[in-house]
Amino acid sequence: MNLRSFQTAFTAPMLDGYQKGVMSYTYKGVRCLKSPIDIAICMRLIWDLKPRTLIEIGSHSGGSALLLADLLAMSGCDDTPVISIDLNIPEGIEDSRICFLQGSVLDLGPVLEPEGLANLAHPWFVTEDSAHSYDGCMSALGFFAEHMQAGDILAIEDGVLEDLGLARKYQGGPNRAIADFLTARPESFEIETGLCDMFGQNATYNPNGYLRKI
Ligand SMILES: C[S@@+](CC[C@H](N)C(=O)[O-])C[C@H]1O[C@@H](n2cnc3c(N)ncnc32)[C@H](O)[C@@H]1O
Incomplete structure (x- = not known):
C-alpha cells in the first residue's frame, strides 16, 4: 500500500515553541498535553461523530479527559x-x-472487558x-x-515526534506503526484526511493518525 507522507505541516522553528506550549498547557488548572490545532480537530470530530x-x-494528569468530557457535553453528548x-x-x-482505569496499552483486554466492552x-x-x-x-x-465498528474513529496520537527528531527513541513510534498496520491490513482503517488535513496537509500532531474504521 502506498501511504502518503507523514511529514507534518510544521517547520522546525515553529515546532520548537509550539511543543513547549503543548507540554505546559493546562485545562481548568490541570495539565492537558494537547496541541491547540488538535483540540480544534477533536471539537469538530466530536460534533460530527456524536460518539x-x-x-x-494515556490519562496523564487527567486534563485531557476533563476537556474531552466538556467537549462531549458542549456537543449534546451528555450521556457519553x-x-x-x-x-x-x-x-x-x-x-x-x-472513569479512570489502571492498565496498559499493551494489554487492553483485561482493562476494558470487565467494563462490558461488547456493550459499550x-x-x-x-x-x-x-x-x-x-x-x-x-x-x-x-x-x-x-472491536470497533464501521464509522468509529481511532486517533493514534503524536506521530509528530518523528518531526521532533524522536522517532528512534520510540522504535519508529506512531508513524511506523500506522504505516505497517495499514499496509498489512488495508481493510481495517482508512485515513480520515478530512480531519488530518483540516488546517493544511497533516497540520496536526497526529499525521495520518485520524483513522476511520472500515
Ligand atoms: C502524553 S501522556 C498523556 C497525555 C494526556 N492524554 C493529555 O493530553 O494530557 C502519556 C501517558 O501515557 C502513560 N503511559 C505510558 N505507557 C503506558 C502504557 N503502556 N499503557 C498505558 N499508559 C501508558 C503515561 O503514564 C502518561 O501518563
Missing part, C-alpha cells in the same frame, strides 16, 4: 462516558462523567495517547481493529 463512548489511553486508561490513575480528579455503545471515539512506542501503537491498532 456514544469515548476511550482515552469517558473511559481513560493509564498505568497510573491521576489523583484529585472527581468527575462522574470520567457505538460510535466510539478512541484516542491512543499513551506510550507512543511502536509496540504500544501496534497493540492499540490490533485491539481496536477487532
Whole structure:
C-alpha cells in the first residue's frame, strides 16, 4: 500500500515553541498535553461523530479527559462516558462523567472487558495517547481493529515526534506503526484526511493518525 507522507505541516522553528506550549498547557488548572490545532480537530470530530463512548489511553494528569468530557457535553453528548486508561490513575480528579482505569496499552483486554466492552455503545471515539512506542501503537491498532465498528474513529496520537527528531527513541513510534498496520491490513482503517488535513496537509500532531474504521 502506498501511504502518503507523514511529514507534518510544521517547520522546525515553529515546532520548537509550539511543543513547549503543548507540554505546559493546562485545562481548568490541570495539565492537558494537547496541541491547540488538535483540540480544534477533536471539537469538530466530536460534533460530527456524536460518539456514544469515548476511550482515552494515556490519562496523564487527567486534563485531557476533563476537556474531552466538556467537549462531549458542549456537543449534546451528555450521556457519553469517558473511559481513560493509564498505568497510573491521576489523583484529585472527581468527575462522574470520567472513569479512570489502571492498565496498559499493551494489554487492553483485561482493562476494558470487565467494563462490558461488547456493550459499550457505538460510535466510539478512541484516542491512543499513551506510550507512543511502536509496540504500544501496534497493540492499540490490533485491539481496536477487532472491536470497533464501521464509522468509529481511532486517533493514534503524536506521530509528530518523528518531526521532533524522536522517532528512534520510540522504535519508529506512531508513524511506523500506522504505516505497517495499514499496509498489512488495508481493510481495517482508512485515513480520515478530512480531519488530518483540516488546517493544511497533516497540520496536526497526529499525521495520518485520524483513522476511520472500515
Ligand atoms: C502524553 S501522556 C498523556 C497525555 C494526556 N492524554 C493529555 O493530553 O494530557 C502519556 C501517558 O501515557 C502513560 N503511559 C505510558 N505507557 C503506558 C502504557 N503502556 N499503557 C498505558 N499508559 C501508558 C503515561 O503514564 C502518561 O501518563
